Amino acid sequence: MSSLPTIATVIGSGTMGPGIAATLARAGATVRLYDISADAITRAEAAYDMVRGVLEAVDSPSAPGGSVTFGTDLDAALADTELIIEAVPEKLELKRSVLADLEARIGDDVIIATNTSGIPISTMAESMTVPARLIGMHWSNPPHLIPMIEVIPGNATAPEHVDRLIEIVKAFNYVPVLEKEIPGFVENRVLYAILRECMALLEEGIVTPEGLDACVKWGIGYKLSVVGPTRLLDMAGLDIYQAVSSYLNKDLDNSTDTPEFIKDKIAAGQLGFKSNGGMYEYGEGDVDAKRKEIITGLIAARKTLASIPNV
Ligand SMILES: NC(=O)c1ccc[n+]([C@@H]2O[C@H](COP(=O)([O-])OP(=O)(O)OC[C@H]3O[C@@H](n4cnc5c(N)ncnc54)[C@H](O)[C@@H]3O)[C@@H](O)[C@H]2O)c1
Numbered sequence: 001m002s003s004l005p006t007i008a009t010v011i012g013s014g015t016m017g018p019g020i021a022a023t024l025a026r027a028g029a030t031v032r033l034y035d036i037s038a039d040a041i042t043r044a045e046a047a048y049d050m051v052r053g054v055l056e057a058v059d060s061p062s063a064p065g066g067s068v069t070f071g072t073d074l075d076a077a078l079a080d081t082e083l084i085i086e087a088v089p090e091k092l093e094l095k096r097s098v099l100a101d102l103e104a105r106i107g108d109d110v111i112i113a114t115n116t117s118g119i120p121i122s123t124m125a126e127s128m129t130v131p132a133r134l135i136g137m138h139w140s141n142p143p144h145l146i147p148m149i150e151v152i153p154g155n156a157t158a159p160e161h162v163d164r165l166i167e168i169v170k171a172f173n174y175v176p177v178l179e180k181e182i183p184g185f186v187e188n189r190v191l192y193a194i195l196r197e198c199m200a201l202l203e204e205g206i207v208t209p210e211g212l213d214a215c216v217k218w219g220i221g222y223k224l225s226v227v228g229p230t231r232l233l234d235m236a237g238l239d240i241y242q243a244v245s246s247y248l249n250k251d252l253d254n255s256t257d258t259p260e261f262i263k264d265k266i267a268a269g270q271l272g273f274k275s276n277g278g279m280y281e282y283g284e285g286d287v288d289a290k291r292k293e294i295i296t297g298l299i300a301a302r303k304t305l306a307s308i309p310n311v
């Protein structure tokens, strides 16, 4: 018997919503994908078709009968739902407003899981009628391929909802990681520590962007995809870690703001794929080609990693 919710609702059908909905549906859930914008829903229907194609390449559905419907009628999206996943833009006041609107339309037993990238759950819950129902459920992009979800209770989250969400994540064959609340949560704190050092190395001209990507991808990226950082210390030797950290830690970048060269790029409208230029420049068709290469690579890596021992 699957412990997946029979009915789940995803609020926000942008970058993350369609992949989240598809992942739940592939495990047999009836998913309603809601957005305030009809245009966003139209885009989401196209995104969902693409995501389904990607998931077909990864593995077969883990349970029959799942489905995703799309709409801008909130009451219809919430009818009889057991789990709401909030995926609206990363703005605290907007999330608070959406939470209030949801709470006015649902029973006290319905869990709301927020996909926030790092806003403290306790902060978001402060304004809620039933703060016990809110829990962090941080998916990574692309959500239909990265099979790890951070589960972050706030200080008011009901323990039974923590247990239930972990059960749900396992029911669609993802890896739940239970964490204490900290700004940015675990994954983004590690990622942003890495990105801070990477940006400093670029800013100082120590390495080119291509060299940096090759170094991280084929060095620590490759190794950490198989051996986690804690196991890596045993592999390398804690004595080596002490010897190197004793002089290196003090020399690492400790900037507290976004690098100026990044701010300059943003000011010039260079945002990355979404503007055909950012850290790299992209000609006609290059972004679509690069996106396809990334998805193909993630599928191949996921299949390989799923086939080897969890060391
Ligand atoms: N993009 C990522 O890589 C990523 C990864 C993990 C987590 N997140 C987090 O997930 C959340 C969503 O991020 P995203 O990248 O999908 O955002 P997005 O901007 O791509 O999509 C947000 C969607 O929410 C809709 N929306 C706005 N106001 C709404 C409202 N009041 N009610 C319903 N829908 C509304 C918008 O129309 C849009 O379609 C954010 O908290 C973000 O930090 C993003």
Ligand SMILES: Cc1ncc(CO)c(C(=O)O)c1O
Pocket (backbone or CB within 6 Å): 116, 117, 139, 140, 141, 142, 188
């Ligand atoms: C740069 C960056 N920032 C935030 C997130 C998710 O919260 C991601 C991601 O890939 O999921 C990211 O790459």
